[in-house]
Amino acid sequence: MGSVNRTPQVVTIAGSDSGGGAGMQADLKTFQARHVFGMNIVVALTAQNTYGVQASLPIPTYFIDAQFQSLDADFAIKAAKTGMLADSEHVEAVVRNLQQVDFGPLIVDPVMVAKGGATLLEPEAVATIKSKLLPLADVVTPNLPEAEIIVGRPIKTNADTIAAAQTIQQFGVKNVIIKGGHRSEDDQAADYILLEDGSSFWLSAPRIATANTHGTGDTFSACIAAELAKGQPLKSAIVTAKAFLQGAISQGIFVGHGHGPTNHWAKLSDKVRMSETR
Numbered sequence: 001m002g003s004v005n006r007t008p009q010v011v012t013i014a015g016s017d018s019g020g021g022a023g024m025q026a027d028l029k030t031f032q033a034r035h036v037f038g039m040n041i042v043v044a045l046t047a048q049n050t051y052g053v054q055a056s057l058p059i060p061t062y063f064i065d066a067q068f069q070s071l072d073a074d075f076a077i078k079a080a081k082t083g084m085l086a087d088s089e090h091v092e093a094v095v096r097n098l099q100q101v102d103f104g105p106l107i108v109d110p111v112m113v114a115k116g117g118a119t120l121l122e123p124e125a126v127a128t129i130k131s132k133l134l135p136l137a138d139v140v141t142p143n144l145p146e147a148e149i150i151v152g153r154p155i156k157t158n159a160d161t162i163a164a165a166q167t168i169q170q171f172g173v174k175n176v177i178i179k180g181g182h183r184s185e186d187d188q189a190a191d192y193i194l195l196e197d198g199s200s201f202w203l204s205a206p207r208i209a210t211a212n213t214h215g216t217g218d219t220f221s222a223c224i225a226a227e228l229a230k231g232q233p234l235k236s237a238i239v240t241a242k243a244f245l246q247g248a249i250s251q252g253i254f255v256g257h258g259h260g261p262t263n264h265w266a267k268l269s270d271k272v273r274m275s276e277t278r
């Protein structure tokens, strides 16, 4: 049995996107592309396509417990990420289970609203994420609207972004990445990273004019989890994730009629730039 569990193993704890572009499907495709073995704990189902979310159904929390127990009994999980967590009851169930297992570094993608406007997290659950989930997390990856909700103030400038990351770190999460994808007037897609040791940097790549950005946030956080499971240091895992995502957006595939998914087969882009200031 000496060779058992040598393959890096990663789990996504998230919602299912029937359309395959976001949610745990984007995570699993990313895991496959980055050569780690992917598993999933389903928290909610969505009926979804590239037009948006037509229906969603959180699953009973006893079944979240059952999935955690099944995976913990067998696999050597080296990193985990969360995505859509639906509501406070489901966040609490995930927190309770995470406290009982060792799944390695935890990446929290605080998914709140789909690009089409559908609610993926009840507003009441934001407080539970802040008080109970973030203290367990190694990395949190809010987009700009999510970061604004977490800190409770608008984020308009680079200085606002830096201050918001510092506020979020005070909730107990070690490392904070505020994604800049929603700042559509900017010709760069620039993300701000505040690390545990207080150092920080910006990661930028040319903004691509495309409607096919469904699942970008999921893909980004899943790639960080995959690289951490392989033993990459956090800073290089984040850079790899940005290069993977830039490739996945720029080398697009075209399916569906609305906001299409990204291309998880794409090669890493060499267009990513790191800088101390912007």
Ligand SMILES: Nc1ncnc2c1ncn2[C@@H]1O[C@H](COP(=O)(O)OP(=O)(O)O)[C@@H](O)[C@H]1O
Residues within 6 Å of the ligand: 142, 143, 144, 179, 180, 181, 182, 189, 190, 191, 205, 206, 207, 208, 209, 210, 213, 215, 216, 217, 218, 220, 242, 245, 246, 249
């Ligand atoms: N049009 C784009 N071109 C290049 N990168 C993008 C584009 N849109 C988003 N990104 C990048 O995709 C990642 C996910 O960001 P974002 O879209 O803000 O997250 P979310 O999907 O959670 O809303 C970030 O690294 C962001 O900079």
Ligand SMILES: Cc1ncc(COP(=O)(O)OP(=O)(O)O)c(N)n1
Residues within 6 Å of the ligand: 014, 015, 016, 017, 022, 023, 024, 046, 048, 083, 084, 111, 113, 114, 115, 116, 120, 213, 214, 215, 216, 217, 218, 219, 259
């Ligand atoms: C089931 C499910 N989970 C998460 C999302 C949101 O994914 P995201 O990467 O933020 O992409 P967009 O929805 O913004 O395209 C989702 N849609 N469904």
